[in-house]
Amino acid sequence: MALISGDANNKLSLDSIRDSLIRQEDTIIFNLIERIKYPINSTLYKEPSSSSSWNISGSLFHYLFQETEALQSKVGRYLSPEENPFFPDNLPASIIPPSKCTPVLHPAAESVNVNEKILDVYIKQLLPLFCITDQADEGNFATIASCDIQLLQALSRRIHYGKFVAEIKFRDCTDQYKPLILAKDRDALMKLLTFEAVEEMVKKRVAKKALTFGQQVTLNIDDSSKEVKCKVDPSLVSRLYDEWIMPLTKLVEVEYLLRRLD
Amino acid sequence: MALISGDANNKLSLDSIRDSLIRQEDTIIFNLIERIKYPINSTLYKEPSSSSSWNISGSLFHYLFQETEALQSKVGRYLSPEENPFFPDNLPASIIPPSKCTPVLHPAAESVNVNEKILDVYIKQLLPLFCITDQADEGNFATIASCDIQLLQALSRRIHYGKFVAEIKFRDCTDQYKPLILAKDRDALMKLLTFEAVEEMVKKRVAKKALTFGQQVTLNIDDSSKEVKCKVDPSLVSRLYDEWIMPLTKLVEVEYLLRRLD
Numbered sequence: 001m002a003l004i005s006g007d008a009n010n011k012l013s014l015d016s017i018r019d020s021l022i023r024q025e026d027t028i029i030f031n032l033i034e035r036i037k038y039p040i041n042s043t044l045y046k047e048p049s050s051s052s053s054w055n056i057s058g059s060l061f062h063y064l065f066q067e068t069e070a071l072q073s074k075v076g077r078y079l080s081p082e083e084n085p086f087f088p089d090n091l092p093a094s095i096i097p098p099s100k101c102t103p104v105l106h107p108a109a110e111s112v113n114v115n116e117k118i119l120d121v122y123i124k125q126l127l128p129l130f131c132i133t134d135q136a137d138e139g140n141f142a143t144i145a146s147c148d149i150q151l152l153q154a155l156s157r158r159i160h161y162g163k164f165v166a167e168i169k170f171r172d173c174t175d176q177y178k179p180l181i182l183a184k185d186r187d188a189l190m191k192l193l194t195f196e197a198v199e200e201m202v203k204k205r206v207a208k209k210a211l212t213f214g215q216q217v218t219l220n221i222d223d224s225s226k227e228v229k230c231k232v233d234p235s236l237v238s239r240l241y242d243e244w245i246m247p248l249t250k251l252v253e254v255e256y257l258l259r260r261l262d
Numbered sequence: 263m264a265l266i267s268g269d270a271n272n273k274l275s276l277d278s279i280r281d282s283l284i285r286q287e288d289t290i291i292f293n294l295i296e297r298i299k300y301p302i303n304s305t306l307y308k309e310p311s312s313s314s315s316w317n318i319s320g321s322l323f324h325y326l327f328q329e330t331e332a333l334q335s336k337v338g339r340y341l342s343p344e345e346n347p348f349f350p351d352n353l354p355a356s357i358i359p360p361s362k363c364t365p366v367l368h369p370a371a372e373s374v375n376v377n378e379k380i381l382d383v384y385i386k387q388l389l390p391l392f393c394i395t396d397q398a399d400e401g402n403f404a405t406i407a408s409c410d411i412q413l414l415q416a417l418s419r420r421i422h423y424g425k426f427v428a429e430i431k432f433r434d435c436t437d438q439y440k441p442l443i444l445a446k447d448r449d450a451l452m453k454l455l456t457f458e459a460v461e462e463m464v465k466k467r468v469a470k471k472a473l474t475f476g477q478q479v480t481l482n483i484d485d486s487s488k489e490v491k492c493k494v495d496p497s498l499v500s501r502l503y504d505e506w507i508m509p510l511t512k513l514v515e516v517e518y519l520l521r522r523l524d
Contacts, residue, residue, distance in 0.1 A: 023299070033292070060358075068333065072326075072408070075326060213475050217288075
C-alpha cells in the first residue's frame with residue numbers, strides 16, 4: 001500500500017489503482033461495521049447550547065475531528081496527494097519533509113475537495129440509515145468519534161481517488177477529453193466517465209463483502225443451516241456505493257478534469 | 263454496546279460480558295487486517311536523532327499516541343471503567359461530566375493498568391510478526407499510527423475486561439477467592455482463573471474469524487475451488503490470543519483480585 005507515485009516515466013498504473021480501490025472497499029466495510037455497533041449518539045454532533053459547560057465552539061465531533069486533523073497534519077498526512085482534509089483552513093505545517101516522488105496529478109488537484117459534502121451526507125443521511133436510534137444512555141464520545149473519523153477518512157480517500165482515475169483516463173484518451181474540457185461540458189464528461197456495467201459489479205461485490213465480513217462467526221458446525229445474522233445490511237452497503245460513493249467519485253473526476261488544462 | 267454498568271441491584275451480567283468479549287474479537291481482527299496492509303515502518307517508532315529536525319521528544323508514534331489520548335481524555339474517554347490510558351500522566355481533565363452509573367468495579371481497579379506491557383509487546387513482537395519488513399519508501403505516518411492506535415486501544419480494552427471478568431468470578435465464588443487473596447497466592451489465583459477448554463475454543467474461533475474476515479471476496483462463482491488467499495495468517499491470530507491476549511487478561515484478573523479486599 002505505498003503511496004501512489006509515478007514510475008521513472010511518471011506512468012500511472014491502472015492496475016495498482018484498481019487494486020487499491022477494491023481493497024479500500026474492505027476498509028470502508030470494516031469501519032462501517034465498527035461504527036454501527038453504536039447508536040447514532042446525536043449529542044456528539046449537536047452544537048452546544050449557550051448554557052453548555054463545554055468550552056468549545058461547534059459540536060464535540062467537529063472539535064475532535066478538527067483537532068485530529070491538525071495533529072495528523074503535523075506528521076505530514078496532507079502532503080500525500082491521496083489525503084484531503086475536512087477542515088483545510090489553518091492546518092499546521094508538517095514537521096516531516098515532503099516525499100521526493102514525482103507528482104502524478106495536475107497541480108490543480110489540490111483545489112478539488114468534496115469533503116464538506118461527504119461530511120454533510122454522513123451525518124444527515126448515512127448515520128440515520130445505518131445506526132440504531134439513540135438509547136437513553138449516551139456517552140462513549142471519544143470511541144464513537146474515532147470510528148467516525150476512521151470511516152470518514154476511508155470514504156474521503158476512496159472518493160478522492162477519482163483524481164487518479166481521471167488522470168489515467170485523461171492520459172489514455174486525451175483527444176476525447178480535451179474538447180469536452182475546453183467546452184466545460186460537465187454532462188458529456190460525466191457520461192464519458194460512467195460505465196454502468198462496472199458500477200453494477202461494484203454494487204454486487206460490496207454487498208457480498210458486507211455479507212462475508214458482517215457475519216457472526218461461531219464454532220458451530222452447522223452454521224450454514226441457520227439464517228445468517230449480519231452486522232450490516234448488505235443492500236444498504238450497495239446503496240451507499242450507488243447513491244453516494246460512486247456519484248461523489250465521479251463528481252471529483254469531473255471537477256479534476258475541468259481543471260486539467262489550466 | 264453500552265458501557266458496562268450494574269443494573270438496579272449493581273448486578274453484573276456475565277452474558278453481556280461474554281458477548282462483548284466475543285464481539286471485541288471481530289474488532290481486533292478488523293483492526294489487525296487494516297494495520298498489516300502496511301509494512302512495519304520503523305521510522306515511526308524510532309527515537310529521533312539529535313540532528314533530527316522534528317522538534318518533538320520521543321518517537322513520532324509516541325507523540326501522536328500521547329496527543330490523541332490527551333484529546334480523547336478531554337471528551338471523557340478515561341472516565342469509562344472500560345478504558346485505560348497508555349500515558350496516564352498529566353492527562354487533561356474531561357469537559358464532559360462523569361456518568362451517573364453505579365460503579366461495578368472495586369475502586370482499586372483504576373490502579374490496574376498493563377498498557378506499558380501491551381505497548382512493548384506490540385512494537386517489539388507483534389509488528390515484526392505480522393507486518394512485512396520495510397520497503398525503501400516509508401511514509402504514511404499519520405495513517406499507520408491511526409491504525410496502530412485503534413488496534414492498541416482495542417487490545418487494551420479486551421485485556422482490561424479482565425477486571426469485569428474477575429469481579430464476576432469473585433462475586434460468584436467469594437469463599438474460594440478470599441483466602442487466596444488474603445494469602446497473596448498469585449499462582450493459585452491464576453490456576454483458579456484458567457479454563458483450558460475455554461481457551462482452546464477461543465483460539466479456534468479467532469482463527470476461523472481471521473479466515474473469514476481476511477478472505478479476498480470476489481464475484482467469481484468458483485471461489486471455493488481456488489486456494490483462499492488470506493490477508494492475515496489465522497494461526498498467527500490464534501497465537502496472538504494464546505501467547506499475549508489471554509495471558510495478559512489473566513494478569514489483569516490476578517492484579518485486580520489481589521486488590522479486591524483493600
